[in-house]
Amino acid sequence: MxxxxxxxxxxxxxxxxxxxxxxxxxxxxxxxxxxxxxTAPHFQPRVQEAAYRGWLAELDPGVPLSLYVHVPFCDSLCWFCGCHTKIVQRYAPVAAYLDLLLREVELTADAFAGRRRVCHLHLGGGTPTILSAADLERLFAALRGTFDVDVDADIAVEIDPRALTHDSVAALGRVGVNRASLGLQDLDPRVQKAVNRVQSLEETQDIATALRRAGVGSLNIDLMYGLPHQTIAGMLATIDAVMGLAPQRVCLFGYAHVPWMKQHQRLIDEAALPGPEDRFAQYMAAAERLQEAGYVWIGLDHFALPDDPLAVALRERRLHRNFQGYTTDEASARLGFGPSAIGGLPQGFVQNATAMPAYRTAVEAGQLPIQRGLALSxxxxxxxxxxxxxxxxxxxxxxxxxxxxxxxxxxxxxxxxxxxxxxxxxxxxxxxxxxxxxxxxxxxxxxxxxxxxxxxxxxxxxxxxxx
Ligand SMILES: C[S@@+](CC[C@H](N)C(=O)[O-])C[C@H]1O[C@@H](n2cnc3c(N)ncnc32)[C@H](O)[C@@H]1O
Ligand code: SF4
CATH class of the missing domain: 1.10.10.920 (Arc Repressor Mutant, subunit A)
Structure with a gap:
């Protein structure tokens, strides 16, 4: 002891x-x-493609995989954004990227002998739903053609409700997505203007309803605290309004202000940011209101209805934490696709090239685009x-x-x-x-x-x- x-x-x-x-x-x-x-800052360039190929080849073929697919594009820039994304005005770069992504999937699958089962699939970004309905179907056809996706697999996608057509919603239903995460942040118009993300409750509600009709049964709403001009009253009003969408889960992220890493965050007026005590008060007030509304507080920043699999996993001690936050994903091997994507295998972590040109060069040369990683001791x-x-x-x-x-x-x-x-x-x-x-x-x-x-x-x- x-x-x-x-x-x-x-x-x-x-x-x-x-x-x-x-x-x-x-x-x-x-x-x-x-x-x-x-954590990722400790990954080293000495872990490269050869190590990853070796690790992939050693994986137990009977053990199901978890897949993360990164789509690093958005239509417009939220000034608070800490994600790895790029704003595009045209569809051509997105379409060209999908070709690269599918090639990377193929190259990775070639590193195994035989087909592998998949129990979790997560599309993140950026905004994965920037892919057209036809391209979403193409992506899923390729993934299902390469892997044996379990019939009860958890298939999740991150969505910006401002940029989603009903065509794409229908496609998400057809390809088997069963969980969607909708970014919302805060409904206060002053906050929305200060972060360049204007989004109404009505458009969010419209997408939530359409997703449920299309068979995407589980919804998560992302909220943030610590944004410029944010107030407790505004946050509580946002939460009360969000309750009308009846999400199964809510994430409550503290705004990570890191302008030395994300230069566009300099567009945010620092004088309008709440100080540490106000941030703390916002966090606690929002957490309390969510619990009063019947949500179970999970770890740091997730909330789930008591019968949601995340809350059940907490009770049954099957909860995990990975790059997507808290998760029911129990797979011991997680493959990441797309620039900056991180994979975690029993042997260690690997991260893909972050910059698109380096990612493209590697994939076009038939290489797995690993930039760095870490072998676990x-x-x-x-x-x-x-x-x-x-x-x-x-x-x-x-x-x-x-x-x-x-x-x-x-x-x-x-x-x-x-x-x-x-x-x-x-x-x-x-x-x-x-x-x-x-x-x-x-x-x-x-x-x-x-x-x-x-x-x-x-x-x-x-x-x-x-x-
Ligand atoms: C990839 S985005 C979600 C999908 C979509 N792109 C959207 O914004 O609606 C993931 C979430 O990360 C959170 N987020 C983004 N930048 C952040 C930051 N700097 N600090 C804390 N949370 C952040 C937001 O809540 C956002 O909804
Ligand atoms: S928060 Fe979402 S929509 Fe906004 S820029 Fe970041 S990834 Fe794109």
């Missing part, structure tokens, strides 16, 4: 007296979102499991997890010592090697996970704030 004595004492004797401002000043740090561990796997459990369940049993990996829990000695301050502040408890994040600690779970991150350098500028 880990020696935890020294973290049980209190630096501050009454955590209830500590203000949010004080907590934010100490725990709202620039830390990763932990959609993977190790046993130590990485152990720490990854700890961080995933904390992010998913806000709790981890270090003794049980170490035993599962054949290691001594002493390996976490320093990390547990590093929890002394959050323990004293009432953010976590450590008892018998079990770490539990308290409701007050939940908004800071990323900062708590960072204590278990062996790669984290004090690189303050890389990530967005924790809250």
């Amino acid at each position: 880990i020696c935890i004595k020294s973290v049980e004492g209190g630096i501050l004797s009454n955590p209830a007296m500590i203000s949010s401002a004080d907590l934010l000043s100490r725990y709202d740090q620039r830390v990763p979102r932990y959609t993977s561990y190790p 046993d130590d990485d796997r152990l720490h990854s499991a700890v961080i995933e459990q904390l992010m998913c369940y806000l709790e981890v049993d270090l003794g049980a997890i170490s035993r599962r990996f054949g290691r001594s829990p002493d390996i976490f000695g320093d990390a547990v010592q590093g929890l002394a301050e959050p323990v004293a502040d009432g953010l976590v408890t450590v008892e018998e090697g079990i770490i539990r994040v308290s409701p007050r600690g939940r908004p800071f779970v990323r900062t708590i996970c960072a204590r278990f991150d062996r790669y984290l350098a004090p690189d303050a500028q890389r990530h967005a704030r924790a809250v």
Whole structure:
């Protein structure tokens, strides 16, 4: 068992007296979102195509795959956007890209012997529904022609409701999409104008209704807090209006303002951005309203109806976290297609070339367009499991997890010592090697996970704030 004595004492004797401002000043740090561990900035160029091909060839043919397909195009730029996308005015680059994508799928499948089952398929972006109805069908025909997609596979697509025709909605139904994620963010006109994303409730409602009619049964709505001019009243009004769409899931993302990485975010008036305390208040108020409306709060930023598979997975301890956020996806091998897409295999992570020219050159030369990656060590796997459990369940049993990996829990000695301050502040408890994040600690779970991150350098500028 880990020696935890020294973290049980209190630096501050009454955590209830500590203000949010004080907590934010100490725990709202620039830390990763932990959609993977190790996180993508630690991937190395030494992991290239040859390593990936080797890993693919070693995969157990009986184990189903999860596929992620990235479509890096949008019709117009939301100034807050942190995604890997490009604005296009013409369809020609999108059509040309689909050819490349299908070639990449073919090249990857050639690296296996025989056909593979697929249990999860996610189209993300950018805006995948920028593909015409005919091209969506072409993409799915190619994927189904290459892989054996399970009849009950989870097939999800990210949608910008402002740019979706009823033709495309019908195509999504025909190709078997059963879950759609609709970007909405905030309905307040002042906020929408300040981020260059004007979108009415009515157009969102219209698409939601059409999707359900087309057989896309499960809907997720993306909301954001921390945007310019955003107010708690505006957010709560947005949530109340969104409840009329009866989504199965809601994501509540904190705006990640990283203008040093995403230069277009400089178009946002920083003076209009809420400060840390206002952001925190927005987050907590929105989370409370969603729970009052009957949603289960999952991890950091997802909410799901109690009978939704995500909430069921939380209860049954089958929840996972990957590059799409919280997921029911249990596949041990996840292949990524398209520029910047990340794949995760039991052996490690790979990321495709981010820039379209490099991606194109590789695919046209018949190469898998891997730019960098990371071969996992046993130590990485152990720490990854700890961080995933904390992010998913806000709790981890270090003794049980170490035993599962054949290691001594002493390996976490320093990390547990590093929890002394959050323990004293009432953010976590450590008892018998079990770490539990308290409701007050939940908004800071990323900062708590960072204590278990062996790669984290004090690189303050890389990530967005924790809250
Ligand atoms: C790929 S987009 C969703 C699909 C579609 N492109 C759209 O915007 O409607 C994924 C979601 O990421 C969130 N997002 C984008 N940029 C973000 C940022 N800088 N910080 C936090 N969340 C962000 C938004 O909620 C957005 O809906
Ligand atoms: S938020 Fe969505 S629609 Fe807006 S630019 Fe980013 S990916 Fe495109």
